[in-house]
Amino acid sequence: MLPRAVALAGQALDSLTRNKLQTGLALLGVSIGVGALVTSIGLGRGARQAIDAELRAAGANMIVVTSGNYRPQADPQEDSVGDETWLDDIHGPNGDAGPRMVPVHFEDDPTALHDHPTAKQRLGDASAGLGAAATLTRADAAAILREIPGVQHVASGVHENVRVYAGPDEKGPVWFTRLHGTDVDLAVIRTGWVFPYGGFLTEQQVESSEQVIVLGRIVADRLFGSGSNPVGQIVKLWHQAFRVTGVIGTRSWATQPEPGDDQFDAVYVPVTTVHRLLNLSKLNTITLTTTSVGDTTAIAKRIVVLLRRRHHIGENAADDFIVRTQAQQVLGHGLPPQLARLVTGNLSGVDSLTIAKLGVSMERANATMLWLLVGVATVSLVVGGVGLMNLLLLSVTQRTREVGVRMALGARRADVVLQFVAEAVALSVVGGLLGTVIGVFAASGLAQMFHWSIVVSPLIGALGMLAAAVLGVLFGVYPARRAAGIDPIEALRYE
């Protein structure tokens, strides 16, 4: 069957050269259809990836542990890992009138170890912020990464407000901004970051507490001029010289650098350098990401348990830290502390309610869009198929006599059908090949022009070819059956 089909197609293909214009037009129709299909699937898959990336960039899988506590004093049993009674913390396990708020802050805690001399004592600069000695340590950070499965990256954080001077002599432009003492993992936690110049801190720089600094886009613009490359320049803060090693920009449309934000209007130095210069030993925050967005809430609960154990907090004592997911932070942002804590406390599962829901609805919108595109592509495929069928019908009419001769020589109806279908498939596969190439070029063109993310894989190419072959069979069968129905006597008389 197959060798026969190949032999027939070989003879058939050559007859297509008879109608060059029509063959060309039919090919064009098929390739446009296949091209549209390839492009739209590429677009759809690209959009899905982009949404995924945006959700990660927006921090759906991020947890921030902060020193100090505004959390209600909870019955420790309710804080056990993985249970679904988190909300009971707020309402009370027995439907009590409400939570007993126990405001605790390290500054007020007589048992806390104060290791934060004032800035004036340390550096002789009264306008620098107070050292934020706290309850968390780098060992806590290491323990979270080591002991809790599903934690992806962990970064320590010490946060200050600083004046940063451009240049080595404190005479250049100055900018008052946030300083984050951190380590290398922050760059991978902030998936929305790009480095237009230089890069982030290195392991080596953190280990040997070097005086290097990475500038947020806003800071770099303010100190060195918009869009300039400050890598290698010296800036001064706390009267200390820091060498600039990188600039942080954004890749996400969800987060754009703005003065006053905490990411791009900020500078980053090794946490060890901050500890050395400010004579500190603790952290304000530990920032971490989870491998899976869905696990974020459960992991947040395990962190509570782990840190309570590490900090030797008794059963009835309050936490000396707060574990918050990104969504909770967003919700609480800008609210008075009392209100914020009620909001975030009552919506502890809020991460899965907000960003996850946003993700779902974006996915849904994308799916609708994808189906629309595939629908359009299908329509153009059908139009291409009709063009192909038209060409084949023309070809059948022109070759009536040939069909008659073949029948006289012993061709059965199936042989004739096979010949014309083989011809249709050969034609549509050539069209499919062209279409796949067109689709790939169109997709990358669109990607470049509109900065859309588009995924083109060999699988999509194969799908395009398959669609073309199916198209050839579908639209080739009717003309082929017409040919097979020809009466050989009439056909032999046909001029």
Next chain:
Amino acid sequence: MTIISLRDVKKRYELGGATVHAVRGVSLEIETGEFVTITGPSGSGKSTLMHILGCLDRPTEGQFLLNGKDVSGLARDELAAIRNKQIGFVFQGFNLLPRTTAVENVEVPLLYSRPGVRTSERRRRALAALAAMGLSDRAEHHPNQLSGGQQQRVAIARALVNEPAVILADEPTGNLDTATSIEVMRLLQELRAQRRMTIVLITHEPDIAAYGTRIVAMRDGVVVSDTPNAARAS
């Protein structure tokens, strides 16, 4: 041995509401190795008889035994198989496939043979058939590169390639000049003489009909005369 046996074959068909009696009852026995020429004016029914003999058409009434087998009631695809194996057609207009070389044209019947013939075997047998027609050096030529006589010899090679029981030639010299016509008729005579090939040839030209060993004349759908040709019999 009787290879073709027609028993009171009739053929009617409808044409524009009127019934045309193309063949009104023909009985004919043709033996292996005969060279029968069927003559008659147009409308005598000789072409319709030719279509029935060639298994392109079925008789309305009567029986047609080919090699002892009744083929008058067979289905289309069964008739196709018989055409492929037992009948070699030679047409007036040669009917070679254009843009296809001589040897590929000769291969076409083998393409439709069941069981299938391997590519190499197809090529070998096609070249042998062309060689028998003295066309070995034209195997890779296209029909439009060949003279009329050469094209008809390619067509005869194509008719022979599957070793059929009978060759049916429908006005094979109609498109040829006299000299070429004589050459083609001699070829057919040689086939009969050397291979004991049975040949049925339709013509309206008396001098072409005279090449047969037996001349059948038709008029108005019936055989009006059926005479051996003493000059050609051997």
